[in-house]
Amino acid sequence: MEDPWKREFEFAVEVARKAGAEIRKAGESEIRVMTKSCTVDLVTKTDERVEKIIIGSLKEEFGEGTHCFIGEESVAKGEACVLTDKPTWIIDPVDGTTNFVHGFPFVAVSIGFAVNKELEFGVVYSCLEDKMYKAQKGKGAFCNDEPIQVSDVQDIKKSIIISEHGVDRSPEKVTKIFSTMQKILCIPVHGLRGSGTAATNMCLVACGAVEAFFEIGIHCWDIAAGAVIVKEAGGLLLDVNGGPFDLMSRRMVSANSDTIAQRIIKEIEIFPVVRDDALVQKK
Template sequence: MEDQWQRAYDFAVEVARKAGEEIRKAGEREIRVMTKSSTVDLVTKTDERVEKIIIGSLTDEFGEGTHCFIGEESVAKGEPCILTDKPTWIIDPVDGTTNFVHGFPFVAVSIAFAVNKQLEFGVVYSCLEDKMYKARKGKGAFCNDQQIQVSDVKDIHKSIIISEHGTDRSPEKVTKTFSTMQKILCIPVHGLRGSGTAATNMCLVATGAVEAFFEIGIHCWDIAAGAVIVQEAGGILLDVDGGPLDLMSRRMVSANNETIAKRIIKEIEIFPVVRDDAPAEKQ
């Protein structure tokens, strides 16, 4: 029986590499910076150009109107962020824009593909490192074609946990974010880290470099590709309240195993965020 999504998977890897090359070239030129929602959440012309490259390439390959798209820059311009049963690409063209602007060497292209609201595959290209992470449902996870797997650490005291402080600088949310980090650090764990890109953080969980990554305030395009990679590397995904992951909830814990995940969840101070698929008037 023909594998109907293999072609899409292979093409996604090609497109991610092409997009990564564009990002590297842009990094060698003068970068013009605009502000999006805050001085921290920076966006460059590169985001828009790379998203156009990705969506344009996919549309040319598979035909106009055959697939749907959820892209960070498209949503920022008012496109709906609704996941339907139709074949859908979920795209973050430059995950780690702030890193990119400052020359901090973790920037990723994230491309995921879902059908019937279920993720089929994910591709994350850490373009400054030249590391291509990819995974298909039921077929394992890989980095530069070498199979990867999560760590076997179950003792929280021997773990490294990764997280981010996000772009919302409201005092209440900053306080809760850092209170959570303080409590986890004082469990104690071996350390807390952050690469500045959710997609890369999830891939670090998948390779076993860290035991878990959690964050409140991320978006579906930040984590969709990484979610497949983590699961196919043997890890788990949960909501920060311990329930199943909801891709649109903007809340996630990814970990090497349930023991580590649930221990972290005990320390997380939850604060409200607006869902990605919320009606526009609630955004």
């Protein structure tokens, strides 16, 4: 059976690599000569420049108006964050901007592609590591063209769990986040980790380096590509309450197995977040 999205998938890999080169260039030529306190404008400009490269390249390749786009920087500027049945690219141009500023070596380009609200493929390029993760629905997951799969650990006490504390520093949310982490750590698990980028975290689940990743407060562009990669590597995705995964809900558990996922879910202290598709942007 012919793959209807083969061309899009192969081009996504190509444009992700191109975007990653731009990120490395910005880091090498500009950030090193600036103080940390002066990098906010640079990060914003890099995000915007890389997103323009990605979306511009896609429009040039496939034609203006043929596809829809959900991009982190576009949404920040007031574009709608609505997933329709149309072919839609879901893009995080620089996932891990704080890492980028500090030279912490986990920064990713994340490109997901959905049709009829179903994710068809995902590409995550961890550009400072030069690791290209990719997956198409029903075709397996790969890192630098080598097949990857989730770990076979079923004992939560032998697992490594990965999570992030998010960007919301309100005391009530921070308290819930760290209370959850404390409860999981005291199961006990082997360890808790955080790379600073959701896309990379999901790829770490997919390649078996960690058993699960969970977070409340992420966005669809952080996890769309990674969701396909985790599934195709043999993992699963759930809501933090144990229900079905919802890309727009801003809450997710990705894990190597239902056994590990359900054990983590028992400990998660849920707090409210506004859905991506419920945000009303003012232009």
